[in-house]
Amino acid sequence: MYPILSRFSSPGELKNMTENEVEQLAKEIRSFIIETVSHTGGHLASSLGVVEITLALHTVFDFSKDRIIWDVGHQAYAHKILTGRMKDFHTLRQSGGISGFPKISESPYDHFNTGHSSTSISAALGMSVSRDLAGQDHDVIAFIGDGSLTAGLAFEGMNQAGHLKKKMIVILNDNEMSISHNVGALSGYLNQILSGKLYNRMRGHVEVVLKSVPGIGNSFIKLAKSMEDTLKRLFVPGMLFEELGFHYAGPVDGHDYSKLVAALQKARKIDGPVLIHVKTVKGKGYKYAEKSPDKWHGASPFEISTGRNLGKPKKTPSYTAVFGETMVRMAKDNPKITAITAAMPSGTGLEDFGKEYPDRFFDVGIAEQHAVTFASGMAISGKKPFVAIYSTFLQRAYDQVIHDTCLMNLPVVFCLDRAGVVGADGETHHGLYDLSFLRPIPNLIIMAPADENALRHMLFTASRLSMPAALRYPRGNGEGFVPDDKLEEIPIGKSRTLREGEDAVVFAVGPMAWKAVRVANRLASEGISVKVVDARFVKPLDETAILNAAKNCGILITCEENVLAGGFGSAVLELLELNSMVAPVLRIGIPDAIVHHGTPTELLDELRLTEAHLFYRIRDFIAENRTIKIRKKKHGN
Numbered sequence: 001m002y003p004i005l006s007r008f009s010s011p012g013e014l015k016n017m018t019e020n021e022v023e024q025l026a027k028e029i030r031s032f033i034i035e036t037v038s039h040t041g042g043h044l045a046s047s048l049g050v051v052e053i054t055l056a057l058h059t060v061f062d063f064s065k066d067r068i069i070w071d072v073g074h075q076a077y078a079h080k081i082l083t084g085r086m087k088d089f090h091t092l093r094q095s096g097g098i099s100g101f102p103k104i105s106e107s108p109y110d111h112f113n114t115g116h117s118s119t120s121i122s123a124a125l126g127m128s129v130s131r132d133l134a135g136q137d138h139d140v141i142a143f144i145g146d147g148s149l150t151a152g153l154a155f156e157g158m159n160q161a162g163h164l165k166k167k168m169i170v171i172l173n174d175n176e177m178s179i180s181h182n183v184g185a186l187s188g189y190l191n192q193i194l195s196g197k198l199y200n201r202m203r204g205h206v207e208v209v210l211k212s213v214p215g216i217g218n219s220f221i222k223l224a225k226s227m228e229d230t231l232k233r234l235f236v237p238g239m240l241f242e243e244l245g246f247h248y249a250g251p252v253d254g255h256d257y258s259k260l261v262a263a264l265q266k267a268r269k270i271d272g273p274v275l276i277h278v279k280t281v282k283g284k285g286y287k288y289a290e291k292s293p294d295k296w297h298g299a300s301p302f303e304i305s306t307g308r309n310l311g312k313p314k315k316t317p318s319y320t321a322v323f324g325e326t327m328v329r330m331a332k333d334n335p336k337i338t339a340i341t342a343a344m345p346s347g348t349g350l351e352d353f354g355k356e357y358p359d360r361f362f363d364v365g366i367a368e369q370h371a372v373t374f375a376s377g378m379a380i381s382g383k384k385p386f387v388a389i390y391s392t393f394l395q396r397a398y399d400q401v402i403h404d405t406c407l408m409n410l411p412v413v414f415c416l417d418r419a420g421v422v423g424a425d426g427e428t429h430h431g432l433y434d435l436s437f438l439r440p441i442p443n444l445i446i447m448a449p450a451d452e453n454a455l456r457h458m459l460f461t462a463s464r465l466s467m468p469a470a471l472r473y474p475r476g477n478g479e480g481f482v483p484d485d486k487l488e489e490i491p492i493g494k495s496r497t498l499r500e501g502e503d504a505v506v507f508a509v510g511p512m513a514w515k516a517v518r519v520a521n522r523l524a525s526e527g528i529s530v531k532v533v534d535a536r537f538v539k540p541l542d543e544t545a546i547l548n549a550a551k552n553c554g555i556l557i558t559c560e561e562n563v564l565a566g567g568f569g570s571a572v573l574e575l576l577e578l579n580s581m582v583a584p585v586l587r588i589g590i591p592d593a594i595v596h597h598g599t600p601t602e603l604l605d606e607l608r609l610t611e612a613h614l615f616y617r618i619r620d621f622i623a624e625n626r627t628i629k630i631r632k633k634k635h636g637n
Contacts, residue, residue, distance in 0.1 A: 004021060029078050037299055038303070042424075044286070050173060053171065054079050067127050072116070075173070077092075084107065094598065111127070118153040120170075124168050128168045129164065140168045158246070252279070317477065322456060323459065330459065334463060340362045340363075344388070376404040401468075421609075435509070444468045445467065446469075447470070448472050456487055461490045493537050493543075497533050503528055504556070506533065506618070509558075511561070512560060557587075557618055570587075
């Protein structure tokens with residue numbers, strides 16, 4: 001089935017292959033990626049679009065010593081296959097298998113861990129500087145997509161690279177698509193660069209004509225070269241990159257192997273930063289992915305012949321869908337509400353909002369920092385912005401949350417999708433830190449719904465606040481509760497009791513609350529009576545409920561799908577300490593270790609956060625501490 005690929009053993013073999021053999025290899029790699037991802041799921045469209053450029057890179061360079069950084073890493077599947085991981089490719093994104101992203105611990109051909117966008121140019125520049133300081137001579141390449149180029153970090157890297165004039169290559173993969181359609185002036189600018197062909201043709205023709213003039217032709221050529229910058233300003237939009245200090249080449253057909261090889265060979269001879277602009281088709285070679293590349297960016301297992309999703313139909317709506325529906329509903333009654341996303345209208349559930357209220361919907365591109373400050377500008381001008389960003393991506397805008405929103409106490413609502421354990425995308429995409437990094441910020445209310453119905457009411461509550469708020473909710477589906485007809489405000493800082501009990505009290509955050517109820521019901525069969533409280537608020541805490549529970553029951557358990565360091569459980573301990581109270585507290589959450597990729601079920605089992613694990617952990621803790629009574633600290637001890 002794969003006559004060339006099946007006997008391919010190392011990238012060095014490409015140098016001895018004919019162009020016809022490489023073209024056949026490209027077809028086989030695409031088929032192999034499609035076949036594998038149809039079973040495992042994964043980032044399909046991105047990797048299908050860069051097969052030829054990946055082959056060209058491995059033909060020209062030797063990445064056992066040269067360096068390449070794949071920005072984000074969505075597009076690195078062909079690279080993985082060519083560098084000895086074909087035999088393990090069936091384990092892609094599976095627990096214990098290979099990562100969906102480049103990973104330095106996985107292969108010597110992976111030179112930088114990626115998963116978030118726009119880091120490649122800065123990392124490549126750092127490697128180039130280190131190379132020169134060490135007196136080495138290997139090449140360094142940053143491979144970045146047009147979507148990632150919308151982030152400020154990419155331009156910060158380019159600005160410094162152009163200043164330092166270090167030898168490095170930036171490959172700009174222009175497929176006019178990030179995850180969703182690109183937005184902003186830069187996207188239109190890249191399209192204009194195609195007109196650069198006019199300049200290149202004119203330059204060649206003029207030089208030929210001038211050389212034919214007897215005696216004075218060469219003098220005219222020198223004069224023409226002195227005017228070259230002026231001509232470029234007239235005909236070459238690529239001048240932006242040249243103004244930043246880069247030699248610009250392109251655009252090059254990203255599916256023409258021979259032209260790509262020629263461009264790369266030429267670029268590596270230039271002693272300074274080079275940007276090669278390549279045009280590719282996202283989803284190339286699979287008609288369904290080519291037609292709807294945004295839908296095939298992250299694919300679930302599917303039937304190859306039809307493109308039909310093979311996932312089991314969900315019986316309950318996802319938190320993301322509920323968020324989107326509620327936003328549309330609230331916006332109908334509140335004209336001040338606006339919605340902002342950072343290149344993820346579909347992933348955050350805001351597509352329908354964008355269609356219903358196009359003038360109040362803003363996709364800012366991959367620019368989370370800008371999204372937050374942009375929202376703050378709206379808020380200080382009387383609007384009520386909701387900023388929908390995955391938990392892991394809000395990390396990129398931490399200073400803006402503090403400096404531009406919370407210090408001015410502006411009523412921006414941060415909606416953190418994908419909070420907690422996410423799954424196959426692994427350590428760069430789990431939302432495990434938001435409670436810990438948001439808790440210390442003043443003026444910020446932090447909420448976590450236990451179910452999809454609670455999410456509706458929390459969103460409505462946030463819409464009525466005159467200060468910043470953050471809601472964190474998981475990827476996946478809710479409990480299946482029938483939604484309340486009316487949206488109601490929740491008293492700020494007030495928990496709710498889901499189950500009564502006397503031997504211990506569990507304070508749970510988010511979906512852990514209903515998990516704790518089911519565990520408590522099982523513990524009751526063993527004669528252990530456990531009260532379960534849905535905390536609802538991580539900040540402010542329901543101090544009265546927590547202190548009364550410590551005083552009356554004496555045994556507390558906290559449950560959260562966030563790191564234990566600085567999370568909800570830490571907040572409870574701080575409250576007890578502040579009130580000079582000592583009680584046995586079991587904090588259940590994510591330990592101080594990197595959580596890798598796998599299914600959420602597998603990962604939660606590994607982290608001892610499944611209902612079965614909670615049952616034994618809580619039962620044993622209560623058994624150990626049943627006779628211990630709450631006591632007050634004595635000052636001075």
